[in-house]
Amino acid sequence: MLAFTACEDDTKETALNEEKVEKKVPKPVKKEFGFILDNFEVVDGTVESGDSFGYILDQHGVDRGKIYQISEKVKDTFNPARITTGKKYKILKAKDSANTPEFFIYQNDRVNYTVLGIGDSISVERKKKPVSVKRREVSGVITSSLSEAVQAQGLSNLLVYELSDIYQWSIDFFKLQKGDQFKMIYSEKYIDDTIFVGIENVEAAVFKHGDKPFYAFEYETDSLTGQPSFYDEEAKALQSFFLKAPLNYSRISSRYTKRRFHPVQKRWKAHLGTDYAAAHGTPIVSTADGTVIAASYTSGNGNYVKVRHNDKYTTQYLHMSKRNVRSGQRVKQGDVIGYVGSTGLATGPHVCYRFWVHGKQVDPYRQNLPTAKHIEPEHKEQYFAAIEDLKTSLDEIPYKDYKK
Structure with missing residues (x-):
């Protein structure tokens, strides 16, 4: 009776032990950019300042003759000379004794990427995630x-x-x-x-x-x-017809007025414009379609641009750090014509926006402008x-x- 009980207990224990044996869970397949990455040796990189396409491939064993062939074949779809600092890339290498590079994947942005075949067969294809x-x-x-x-x-x-x-x-x-x-x-x-x-x-x-x-x-x-x-x-x-402001969401530091104490000249005078304070380098846009009739510099205005929109309306943008258009150029509403600065008679970075109706300077916020x-x-x-x-x-x- 005791022997039978022991045998029965041993059988139960064996069964329990068998249940405890861990089942092997299949390793998840890592797939990205249309490739099963486990099939390759994967090199992750970021384009550093001074890097070139040729330099990157050379560092991973691609000879210069092959780099030239790749560059010539793919340049109409992917310009190797225009890789950008900060962009990420992957190099997929074969799992052979030489770890031969087979693919170069350049991440144009978070959605778009370019796949270059750089092995025996050279190819290029633009793709999206x-x-x-x-x-x-x-x-x-x-x-x-x-x-x-x-x-x-x-x-x-x-x-x-x-x-x-x-x-x-x-x-x-x-x-x-x-x-x-x-x-x-x-x-x-x-x-x-x-x-x-x-x-x-x-x-x-x-x-x-x-x-x-x-x-x-x-x-x-x-x-x-x-x-x-x-x-x-x-x-x-x-x-x-006109935007409300020549730059995107900042603050008005001084409005159009017939009497204002000038912070640089230290005297009371008319301020026939609207000042928008913004960070140095903020893009300044044309508030309406038109033609640039002046893109120049004066000691008072600093770098400035003036745009004629039609026979009735003209606008001007002062104190730019840099102009982005030239005289005679056509611009569309929202085109960047310069960047915020503090050139000329200015105490800090801002753009002074001036507005003319039939040659007379007016306050744009008091005009009944067309839609x-x-x-x-x-x-x-x-x-x-x-x-x-x-x-x-x-x-x-x-x-x-x-x-x-």
């Missing part, structure tokens, strides 16, 4: 600045620029008030559903500024270019049908309350 799009609905409230309001919701700062771009003709972002609110419906781009790589598009937004709601709906009216524009709930274009073309009456019904559900969804998003 799979990107998924996620739709989001968000709201925010201004307590100190637009950037702070966006960050408070854990959102990307790219939304600051999206909102600034959409409303640059209709809202003066230098005059935002505490308690102003906004809501948006937009889509974000992700790699592998986890790595955020940017904003796909903004479908709709409403910005309540001074208790007045400013609606914006993305809608394509130009079938030739496929470029959408933004229109309000009444089918009026948000775009205006872009609205949706034609015969197309309004189609537009209203297209935005109906969007507006309903937008209105159903609750505003964030302002807490004093």
Whole structure:
């Protein structure tokens, strides 16, 4: 009886031990850029200052004759002379005795990359990482600045620029008030559903500024270019003939006035422009389409650019660190014409924006400026049908309350 019990116990113990034997879990396959990386010796690198395509390949055993052949064959798709400092790359080497380099993968940006076959067969191909799009609905409230309001919701700062771009003709972002609110419906781009790589598009937004709601709906009216524009709930274009400001979201340090104490000349005089304080090197843009009629330097204005938009309107941009256009050049609204500096009679980095109507200098903020073309009456019904559900969804998003 005892022997039988012992044998039975041994059998049970053996079975338990067998259950405890760990099953071998298959090693996960590491795949990236369309390659199974475990099949290669992988070298990860970053283009350093002074590196060239040839130098990088030479360091990994590719002879100079082969480098020349590769460069000549791929240059129409991938210019080896234009690799950029800071860009990442991978070199995939064969698992042979010589670790022969077979592929060079250059990461153009977080989504786009270029694969060069550098082994026996030379090839080049531009590719994209799979990107998924996620739709989001968000709201925010201004307590100190637009950037702070966006960050408070854990959102990307790219939304600051999206909102600034959409409303640059209709809202003066230098005059935002505490308690102003906004809501948006937009889509974000992700790699592998986890790595955020940017904003796909903004479908709709409403910005309540001074208790007045400013609606914006993305809608394509130009079938030739496929470029959408933004229109309000009444089918009026948000775009205006002029931008509200010549640079993106800074602060006004001095407004147009007939009497101001000049900080350099130490005397009272008229200030017939609007000063926008911004960091040195901030891009300055033309506020409307036009022709550059002056790009020069004077002791008072410093580096400056003057643009004639038509027979009625002219604008001027002063104290630039550097000009980016030449006299006679055509510019479009939003083109960078120079960079913020403090040349001429200036105490700090800013741009002085001046505005003429029929040759007379005026305050642009007191002008009734023309707007872009609205949706034609015969197309309004189609537009209203297209935005109906969007507006309903937008209105159903609750505003964030302002807490004093």
